Amino acid sequence: MSATAFSAALRGAISTSGLGLDRIQARLQERGISISVTALSYWQSGKRQPERQSSISAVRVLEEILDVPAGALLGLLPPPRPRGASSRRRLDEPAESGGVIAAFGFEEDASPALVGLHDLCDVDAEGRCVMVTAKAVLRAGTSGHDRWVLRYRRAEPHSRPPTLRASRNCTVGRTSFDSCEGLLLAELLFGHGLDNGETQLVEYSLSFEDTDSAAHQHFREFSSPVPEYLVEARFAGNTRPERSWQFSHPETGQPETRPLRVDNGNTVHAVAVDFGPGRFGIGWSRPG
Incomplete structure (x- = not known):
């Protein structure tokens, strides 16, 4: 999956915050949000996007941690990718x-x-x-x-x-x-x-x-x-x-x-x- 507006905005917000992915994961965990460092890396590179409800909730908290306006990241998420009936x-x-x-x-x-x-x-x-x-x-x-x-x-x-x-x-x-x-x-x-x-x-x-x-x-x-x-x-x-x-x-x-x-x-x-x-x-x- 190529870079998206969401991944670019997330990558920029992380860079501006000065926080490493480990520290961001720790702050998410303190609020009861379970997101791996690997997942965060995939999100900011565009390899994957948040789709499950728990991931969407994590993005809301990410906006607070990274000190960006509410909806600044959520509003850039593309539609969920279609999946088969397997x-x-x-x-x-x-x-x-x-x-x-x-x-x-x-x-x-x-x-x-x-x-x-x-x-x-x-x-x-x-x-x-x-x-x-x-x-x-x-x-x-x-x-x-x-x-x-x-x-x-x-x-x-x-x-x-x-x-x-x-x-x-x-x-x-x-x-x-x-x-x-x-x-x-x-x-x-x-x-x-x-x-x-x-x-x-x-x-x-x-x-x-x-x-x-x-x-x-x-x-x-x-x-x-x-x-x-x-x-x-x-x-x-x-x-x-x-x-x-x-x-x-x-x-x-x-x-x-x-x-x-x-x-x-x-x-x-x-x-x-x-x-x-x-x-x-x-x-x-x-x-x-």
């Missing part, structure tokens, strides 16, 4: 569209509702999230639910898929990973059908072997309101970040952040109640 396209669709469910060949209501989720992130001495242990509580809306489709998006696109392990009340079925989007889809199979209104507690873990690209944040995207989401980050040994914060990006409304305090167990946590659709998570700086 399974890759379905994976690119936002979670709220139901397209990711269709990618596995069944309807949205074939998966039970998420009513509670607890994520525990293990963070190494370099501040990188190396594993997430998750407990999910699911409720069947009709009889017969026998699986749940996990949708997990990595903070860093163009990364390798995490290693998924089922540890309680489920086994791993079909999986698919879109490396460009950093999106993992996986079936967690219960081994039996649920009755209408019955709940199922499942536990699983996600390990990240490519720690060079492991992010200093963790978040979940919810396509519908979830009654409770608890997320923790546990820091290795005596290391702790200089700063940590929670962030929320509701589908409608303004993004919000607030600082978090590291507790005596060397962890930080945040809780979202009746949150969604949108993105909620926590971030932390590199250990001092």
Whole structure:
């Protein structure tokens, strides 16, 4: 893709700001925006353009960081490029569209509702999230639910898929990973059908072997309101970040952040109640 008015304006704004791409990425991350340095480089060179809603939101924040008038960059974005009707396209669709469910060949209501989720992130001495242990509580809306489709998006696109392990009340079925989007889809199979209104507690873990690209944040995207989401980050040994914060990006409304305090167990946590659709998570700086 050749240079566009958007890429030229972004490149000029970055040059004028005097900020490096690493610093811009860090400032975006402080506001709960996950954009890799590679993506920023592609945007300013014209190799790629922001298209997903999360990328459009990032451009709005970029305008503030680079101190350019609101709309100065957004107004230059060309129309989204057309895509085919392949399974890759379905994976690119936002979670709220139901397209990711269709990618596995069944309807949205074939998966039970998420009513509670607890994520525990293990963070190494370099501040990188190396594993997430998750407990999910699911409720069947009709009889017969026998699986749940996990949708997990990595903070860093163009990364390798995490290693998924089922540890309680489920086994791993079909999986698919879109490396460009950093999106993992996986079936967690219960081994039996649920009755209408019955709940199922499942536990699983996600390990990240490519720690060079492991992010200093963790978040979940919810396509519908979830009654409770608890997320923790546990820091290795005596290391702790200089700063940590929670962030929320509701589908409608303004993004919000607030600082978090590291507790005596060397962890930080945040809780979202009746949150969604949108993105909620926590971030932390590199250990001092």
